[in-house]
Amino acid sequence: xxxxxxxxxxxxxxxxxxxxxxxxxxxxxxxxxxxxxxxxxxxxxxxxxxxxxxxxxxxxxxxxxxxxxxxxxxxxxxxxxxxxxxxxxxxxxxxxxxxxxxxxxxxxxxxxxx
Amino acid sequence: xxxxxxxxxxxxxxxxxxxxxxxxxxxxxxxxxxxxxxxxxxxxxxxxxxxxxxxxxxxxxxxxxxxxxxxxxxxxxxxxxxxxxxxxxxxxxxxxxxxxxxxxxxxxxxxxxxx
Numbered sequence: 001x002x003x004x005x006x007x008x009x010x011x012x013x014x015x016x017x018x019x020x021x022x023x024x025x026x027x028x029x030x031x032x033x034x035x036x037x038x039x040x041x042x043x044x045x046x047x048x049x050x051x052x053x054x055x056x057x058x059x060x061x062x063x064x065x066x067x068x069x070x071x072x073x074x075x076x077x078x079x080x081x082x083x084x085x086x087x088x089x090x091x092x093x094x095x096x097x098x099x100x101x102x103x104x105x106x107x108x109x110x111x112x113x114x
Numbered sequence: 115x116x117x118x119x120x121x122x123x124x125x126x127x128x129x130x131x132x133x134x135x136x137x138x139x140x141x142x143x144x145x146x147x148x149x150x151x152x153x154x155x156x157x158x159x160x161x162x163x164x165x166x167x168x169x170x171x172x173x174x175x176x177x178x179x180x181x182x183x184x185x186x187x188x189x190x191x192x193x194x195x196x197x198x199x200x201x202x203x204x205x206x207x208x209x210x211x212x213x214x215x216x217x218x219x220x221x222x223x224x225x226x227x228x229x
Contacts, residue, residue: 022211033212041156041159043204043219082149091158093217100207101146101165 002026004106006092012112013082021109023092029096032075033103034067036060036088043091044085049075082113116141118188118206120220122226128228133192135223137205140186146208147169147188148217149179153201165186175199200227 013019025032032044047057048069066078067105075094079086083091093103119134139145149161162173169181175198179190188205205220 042221045216048211048214055213095214102163105158113157
C-alpha cells in the first residue's frame with residue numbers, strides 16, 4: 001500500500017540554523033500539508049499546498065517558514081532560522097484528487113533545536 | 115471556526131472490556147469527522163471517517179463511531195479492548211480550504227489497556 005514517507009526521522013540542529021524537512025507524498029496525490037506537534041500538545045495545522053502554491057496557512061507559519069515542491073515527488077518544509085520553540089514532531093500529509101478529504105500522514109520528523 | 119473537544123485526556127480499561135472515547139464537535143455546517151490513532155513513536159493512522167453517508171461508521175481493528183447531530187458528538191467505541199489498542203487517539207474535524215482541507219485536532223485521549 002502506498003505511504004507518505006518523511007526524512008530524516010530525527011533532526012538535531014543549533015538555534016539559528018536552517019533546516020529542511022523532506023516528505024514524499026503518495027504519488028497520485030495533489031494536496032499537501034504540514035502539521036506539527038509540540039511535545040505534550042495537540043497536532044496543529046501549519047500549511048496546505050496545492051497547484052504549486054500555498055492555499056492556506058496558520059498564524060504559526062510566519063516568514064521563517066516556507067514550503068516547496070521542487071520536483072514531481074518531494075514536498076519540503078524549510079525553517080530559515082530555527083528557534084528553541086520550533087522543537088516538535090513535524091508531520092507531512094497528502095490527499096488524493098477527487099474531493100476526498102482523508103489525509104494520509106507520514107511517520108513524522110522529530111526536530112530538536114538546541 | 116470548527117473545533118473538537120475530547121472529554122477525557124486519559125482512559126484506562128481492562129483487556130476484554132469495552133472502550134469509549136468521547137468527542138464533541140463544533141461546526142457551522144455538516145462536518146467531516148475522523149478518528150486517528152498514534153502509537154508510541156509512530157505516525158498518525160486513520161481509524162475511521164464520517165462524511166454523512168451513515169451515522170454509524172465502522173473503522174479498522176473493530177473500532178466504530180456514531181455521529182449524533184443532536185448531541186454534537188462523535189464518540190469512538192470498541193466492544194472489547196486489546197493490549198495492542200493502547201495508544202493516543204485523536205478526534206479530528208475537517209474544514210475545506212481554497213485547496214484541499216484543513217484538519218483541526220482534539221487534544222487527544224491516551225488509552226491504557228491493562229491485563
